[in-house]
Amino acid sequence: MATFKGNDITLLGTQVEVGQQAPDFEVLANDLSPVSRDTYEGIRIISVVPSIDTGVCDAQTRKFNEEAAQIDGVTVLTISNDLPFAQRRWCAASGLDNVVTLSDHRDLSFGHSYGVAIEELRLLARSVFVIDSANQVVYVEYMPESTDEVNFDAAIAAAKAAK
Template identity: 65%
Template sequence: MANITFKENPMTLLGEEVKKGDKAPNFTVLANDLSEKTLNDYSGVRIISVVPSLDTGVCDAQTRKFNEEAAGLNNVNVLTISADLPFAQKRWCGAAGIENAITLSDHRDLSFGKAFGVAIKELRLLARAVFVVDSKDEVVHAEYVSEATNHPDYEEALKAAKQAE
């Protein structure tokens, strides 16, 4: 299991760690309109950008970076998943001027967090992580950021997405 800290305090992750080469586990999350979404609702290569909360500086920067960088890639969807309420995600997108971002809420039952091993037991938030899933649902990149307040390795994730295109 991945070991992570939040503000240097050790945290307990729920679920199983997902590794490169694994078949991506399915999950159910909520879109901004409260409709249910699963991994299979998105085709092609998927960059799954996992953030604790869009209302923080690093999460804001991570979401912007992946959406800007992936805009030039063919057949790549960026899914930003957090435990924020769908209403808060929609508000953030409007305030950030990022209307085309796909933000998904795992607030209801932490289905994604448990499936991908990123649900933080102590905080009921998701740990910062990035997964790249190819069109055959194989995980081609998995990064659990060891300190939740740090940035992920953007270049490695984007490289994996380009190679999976």
């Protein structure tokens, strides 16, 4: 059972589990070019937020941006359903350079592949995934309440331990 601001939501797609091969997906970069699971090599932290322009999502993106700067070989991908233009504008205003924002607005490919597409809102549910360099899922956190903060320490520890 998942909620958004206390209201029940329906998550579409299949949730992933630690140990499985990370599902592929196609999202859009800020320049509208397609991006897949394999566009970035090495260890990836996938930080999923409902909307980059909200307080908790902004804080989540900034926190992973700060932490990623201290880990060699880790790329942070922040995925939301915000339009690529809005993501680019947010990044420029925020001055963040250690995180990549990607948009799943076109067809919810990521949302369905990872089980985070919110049917009622057409947003993505807050979650975090860590994928190692062999595309194995090594960390998963689905938030029961999409407005709560993720466990940054656990995700960062998983990324540091990944190969």
